[in-house]
Amino acid sequence: MSNEAKEGKVTNRATDTDRHVGARIRERRIMLGLSQQQMADMIGVTYQQAHKYERGINRISAGRLYEIAQVLKVAVGFFFEGLDEDDDTEIDLTDRQRMCLELARNFSHIDNDRHQDALSQLARALAAENN
The missing domain is CATH 1.10.260.40 (lambda repressor-like DNA-binding domains)
Structure with a gap:
């Protein structure tokens, strides 16, 4: 050695x-x-x-x-x-981190601003339900 x-x-x-x-x-x-x-x-x-x-x-x-x-x-x-x-x-x-990365990647591929906004609002509403 x-x-x-x-x-x-x-x-x-x-x-x-x-x-x-x-x-x-x-x-x-x-x-x-x-x-x-x-x-x-x-x-x-x-x-x-x-x-x-x-x-x-x-x-x-x-x-x-x-x-x-x-x-x-x-x-x-x-x-x-x-x-x-x-x-x-x-x-x-982790599986959760991998899912978040995949979600971010897919979100960035949405070309329609209204669809991105709607998805963002849905995520906020779902998150608020759990709080």
Whole structure:
């Protein structure tokens, strides 16, 4: 074992940062309605590689992260947002979070302003019923 590994500076295992970046990639991909296979095809990697990126198993080079940012239509900094706020736990989207992301994605695809407004009012009314 190298001195760096003994001191905890460098290891081959994923770091919290790698897992955070991967989770942010996954979150954005889901928000855009892309499958892992679609994203993999768009960045020129296998499905397995895209999966490993999202789980934080494989590190992402700066160039590849830039490509992913382009495909997902965000700035590279997006993937690091909230990093300092993490409490060393792995980020995993719950079913409720996934549903909220899907709802937001579908809402943004509604072209009719009146329909968006009606849906927004419906959500407010349903939320008020539960309070």
